[in-house]
Amino acid sequence: MLRLPRFGVVTPQTVEDVVAAINQPGARIIAGGTDLLPNLKHRLEQPALLVSLSQVEALRQVGRDDRAGVVRIGAGVTLTEISENHLVRQLYPSLARAAGIVASPSIRNMATIGGNINLDTRCRYVNQSEFWRSAIGGCLKSEGTLCHVVKGGRNCVAAMSSDCVPVLTTLDATVVLVGPAGERRVAIAEYYNTDGVRHINKEPGEFMTEVQIPVPKGPRRSAYAKWTVRKNIDFPLVSVAMRFDLDADSPDARMTDVRVCVGVLNAKPRLIRRTESLAGKRLSDRATVEALCQLVYKQSKPLENVPYEAPYRRKMIPVYTRRAIEKMLAS
Ligand SMILES: Cc1cc2nc3c(=O)[nH]c(=O)nc-3n(C[C@H](O)[C@H](O)[C@H](O)COP(=O)(O)OP(=O)(O)OC[C@H]3O[C@@H](n4cnc5c(N)ncnc54)[C@H](O)[C@@H]3O)c2cc1C
Ligand code: SF4
Structure with missing residues (x-):
């Protein structure tokens, strides 16, 4: 069993008291604790004081x-x-x-x-017990000096x-x-x-x-899809969010603005570029949806940072983009 390290806990009731508490040495915010506590059990950090937001x-x-x-x-x-x-x-x-x-x-x-x-970033080489990590000498994000995902890399790409x-x-x-x-x-x-x-x-x-x-200023449709192996219990292995602003509230409407963001590539979510080329086109048009899927595919290059092979994860991104649009249009 993995045990938590020792730490103090304070439960301030106002925003001002939270600011005062987190400015003490070694203090760390805890909200639900569903990300932080597993990381503490894995000894990825050892704060002296947890400042709980539960009473604010x-x-x-x-x-x-x-x-x-x-x-x-x-x-x-x-x-x-x-x-x-x-x-x-x-x-x-x-x-x-x-x-x-x-x-x-x-x-x-x-x-x-x-x-x-x-949320902290995640990687197959770091979200492990301290004992597991000691077998590979840790990495830049834990107790080591190198990256196992990008050999010779000087930056962490969790x-x-x-x-x-x-x-x-x-x-x-x-x-x-x-x-x-x-x-x-x-x-x-x-x-x-x-x-x-x-x-x-x-x-x-x-x-x-x-x-x-x-608040949206006009008609809009939006969608989100993620691929995981064990359904929702898992973190996403690829994810894509989409927003389509439309010129009318009808199935045949034309797009006025399109935003697409892909997650789980590296530490920064990727806002897909050149989506303005889709403005004026109909979302109900198959060729338009395919053009969008290609745009997303070309600009998304997963790394071997989370489980499952990066080339397979890359292929799944347009698949989940297409499925999310189809589901959105059918609803
Ligand atoms: C089995 C399991 C499966 C999970 N699956 C998913 C998943 O599918 N998708 C997903 O997105 N997440 C997943 N998570 C992660 C986590 O449960 C969620 O991301 C959750 O929303 C984290 O919120 P929390 O309040 O528990 O954060 P905490 O664990 O309390 O905090 C997380 C981090 O945010 C900081 N923090 C918290 N609140 C603030 C604040 N107000 N200001 C500044 N910093 C703050 C903390 O200091 C800490 O570094 C999973 C976790 C587990 C254990
Ligand atoms: S990306 Fe590299 S440095 Fe970052 S957690 Fe993974 S192995 Fe460690």
């Missing part, structure tokens, strides 16, 4: 802010609550779906959107495996952070970088209080 009521709200034209989702809202929330289901069905297919019901009841957005992040990227979400210097906002597409060890552009002493998603 201000982080548990979901609401529409019409003045700002956004829906605000508190960092402490659970994935179950998001998948069942009527506003999310009505305005952002792809987010409701992504949140609703993370892991298992018991994990989704604990797991928060804040934890999902700030994968961002969150289900909600690719969706939030297509929805142009903004992350709100609070720290000693006050509040700031970061577009979620700018929140990540390609370094799998420090993949989040968060200043020391900051934490995320909410995510804001713009």
Whole structure:
């Protein structure tokens, strides 16, 4: 059995008290703990103090802010609550779906959107016990000095495996952070970088209080699909989120804007480029869907960082893109 290391726990009740607590030496935020606690058991880090968000009521709200034209989702809202929330289901069905297919019901009841957005990166060589890792001498993300995925590589390319992040990227979400210097906002597409060890552009002493998603201005369809081996209990091995803004609310509508984001490639979700070439085309047109699948395939090159062979995972990306569009059009 893997045991947890020793650490202290504090349970502040306000955002200000959280900021004060996380600015103590060796402090670390814990929300649902469904990602952090396994990492502690694997000795991937050993914080002296866990700052729990569980008692901060201000982080548990979901609401529409019409003045700002956004829906605000508190960092402490659970994935179950998001998948069942009527506003999310009505305005952002792809987010409701992504949140609703993370892991298992018991994990989704604990797991928060804040934890999902700030999820650590994953790799087959690092999400292992300390004993297992000692057999390969660790790696850049643990206790070693080299990368086993990119031989001779000087950067970690562990994968961002969150289900909600690719969706939030297509929805142009903004992350709100609070720290000693006050509040700031970061577009979620700018929140990540390609370094799998420090993949989040968060200043020391900051934490995320909410995510804001713009309310759609016109007709829109959206979809999310992931491939896993053991259905939902697994992290995605490939994932694709899509958003199609349309000129009418009809099956024959033309696209005015298209956003596609692919997950699990490396530490930064990949927003697919050149989708503007699809503007003006009909989503119901088979050739258009094929053109989109090709665009996604060409720009997505998985690495051998998570289980299953990278070439196979690459082939699955257009397959899951096509299936997600077909399912979306049939619904
Ligand atoms: C068996 C299993 C299967 C899983 N399958 C999936 C899956 O299919 N898809 C998926 O996306 N995830 C999966 N997960 C991972 C995890 O359950 C979810 O990503 C979950 O949303 C993490 O949220 P949490 O509240 O539990 O985060 P925690 O574990 O509490 O925290 C995760 C990280 O985020 C940081 N953090 C948390 N909240 C904040 C905040 N407000 N501001 C700044 N930093 C913060 C923590 O410090 C920590 O580094 C799985 C986990 C397990 C154990
Ligand atoms: S990508 Fe390389 S450095 Fe990063 S966790 Fe995997 S093996 Fe380690």
